[in-house]
Amino acid sequence: MDLDSLLYQYFGTDDLSQASSAAKEAGIDRMQVDLGLETDPAKRFALWSLLYMLGQAPDLDVTFKDEAERDAARNLMDLIASTEAR
Template structure:
């Protein structure tokens, strides 16, 4: 899954700053629903990563049944934190 394609699919624009707040909320909600329905591990991981960047990801134990997927998500969180891109 391409990051820009995900943004276009859920928010109608690859430039999140141009998306109105209401459309951002709706896009996040749709992405969360799709995460819950997605069966493909790679697609689930991609959706979770974008949701994490948007501070809207579910907890790891909720999102991932497989321990390897949870470990990969922790690694992603560490990488994001190391770049200083994570917003708290």
């Protein structure tokens, strides 16, 4: 799953700034549903990552049952936080 494909799939555009508020809300809702239904770990991580960047990700313990997946998510969170601190 690449970012442009996810954005287009859920928001109808690969440029999120072009999506209306209603489209963003609907896209986030659909992503959260799909995250709950997805069984492929890589796809779940991609969906969770985008939701995290949009400020709408569920808690790690709810999303990832595997400790390695939670650690990978924490690493992503730390990486994003380190770029925001600059």
